[in-house]
Amino acid sequence: MIQQDGEWQMVNGKLRVAVLFGGRSAEHDVSRASAANVLRCLDPDRYDIVPVGITRQGGWMLADTGNGGGTGASELTVPENGPQVSFLPAGGGRMLVAGDDATPVRELTPVDVVIPVLHGPHGEDGTVQGALELADVPYVGSGVLGSSVSMDKDVAKRLIRDAGLPTSKFIVLRASEKPDYEAAVEALGTPELFVKPANMGSSVGVSRACSAKEYAACCAHAFRFDSKIIVEESVPNVREIECSVLQDADGVAGASELGEIVPDTKHGFYSYDAKYIDEGGAALRIPAPVAPELRERIRDLAVKTFETLCCEGLARIDFFVSGDTVLVNEANTLPGFTDISMYPKLWEASGLPQSALMDRLIAHARARHERTRAFSVTR
Template identity: 65%
Template structure:
């Protein structure tokens, strides 16, 4: 008897400045899913937040998946265990799709990586890849994440948070961080969107204005120099065992100064990526251990990429991505490849974790 394929919905796009990165990540994941094992439906979230079926607009050769603005609208049914209704453009009648077994959110930044979509998937009672609401929300907000890490005794870079309603001066920031050279960044974005360096009051004002374009809360951090940017991929298997990958190092090209959005995605020579990173074995083991600790403190599940700064003998936790990039240059899948786990098998393990977790949660009682 032929075993039924697992029905997977890849959810991508979203209302975020990282919308285009999500489309590229989703294309790479789509190519990596075994067609003999999975029956895949592509669900794109438009820039204005509509969920549409995107199968007809894409194939596995696409470098970035397309979201058709006039695609059939899709809605997951609350409590429906993966049931979804579709409305064709211009139609009034709905049709029901075969229920999804698991949703793979490939969403970066707000309205996707921050617990909002995870909450919708919880209410739909469907298995999904990655952290649940708490881990997603806590990790997405860099201020909240740093507070939790600091309270757990883990090393972070000195920083202060600021909002437009309670602005800080350059002198305030210098006193708070103990440094005159600062990085200013949105609290709830990744992919280096909205990040800039400030070395004086004029640059600080411009940096705050830029970051506040993308988020109502921003972080002002001490610039650590000289510094090495080290990353670690963390994976939780279906049984709950958490493991850390070989480490990777990012070396930005001199003209960029740091790993900016342009260095990541628009300049082919913007950075060199080294996997595995060339580190003292004892230091590498320390960083991998830290990555697993961070994963636990922030209530991460399934997967996360933990980013570190290394300066001299000091290691600082920079940030955590609960839905890290999966583009063809992204570090998370590359680090697992270097550890001996090819991307198709990585996909299998992520989906297996999602299904096993959903089965465990389904056994919990909601009755007194």
């Protein structure tokens, strides 16, 4: 699209979409797989795609979908050495790309919307969202606030608890504190504890402790990924239930069908290996076998959690369910979009195929951007 007399005019009948993937995060590889699936779902008759890979060191590289990527690949490749790109501040989607010696810098055709297919720190935590706000370009997903508070499990759980929504008991440890297993057991009431980095997803850094020795090791492992960790109670006879939430272009949120994660006995819980490494590490039940009243209670809690954490666009809300007890576990504002990921699968089960889901997310991003630009910047 180009801008003429303050109006955007579509070029060749297509929207130009930048897809960000990779990232400076331990979830880098999951992002690459998610992005490949997103590209498969974007209608080539409607969208021109600009793939931008972010290296583990944080460099933004203009990528292609030929080698190691594309609509037929299981994941996209982030070029380690290639043309670096950046958005212009207040540029409305204008991007600069490094060239050769003759043309050191050139400008790309502006993009109309950005899809940040990024998981974890420096992508899902509000940092990239802030950069895109400064660039004045529409982007899919939550804004700076919703992204940052949802990413931090400590802050998110306190907001959920203070809003009167049910969640599991937890304590917080910082890197300066020495792990004390007995104190944690006394505070949480269970000898089995789950230790997690406060700012990480895809179960990276998550482990289970049932003794003082295991607890010390689990805390040390979690501190590899963050300077703050949370320790949660173990919920007996727990079922892991997930619900996808999606806003329409007007900002009205709706909840999907429910899904259930059933880890195999080898893993015991939905670990990173169970999700992405070991084939058959967990079974997905869609729809989840729950009673109608419980189903509606969980779907209602999913929307309330989404609103409490100031989420926008999309989020997957995860629950612990034990009998009739429902506990909000966490919200994922940029959930996995791999071919086995729950978020798109739940919307497919709810009657919304992935291509239409991407259309909805892009429409929401552009409509929100227009509403934001209408706000006055003068008194």
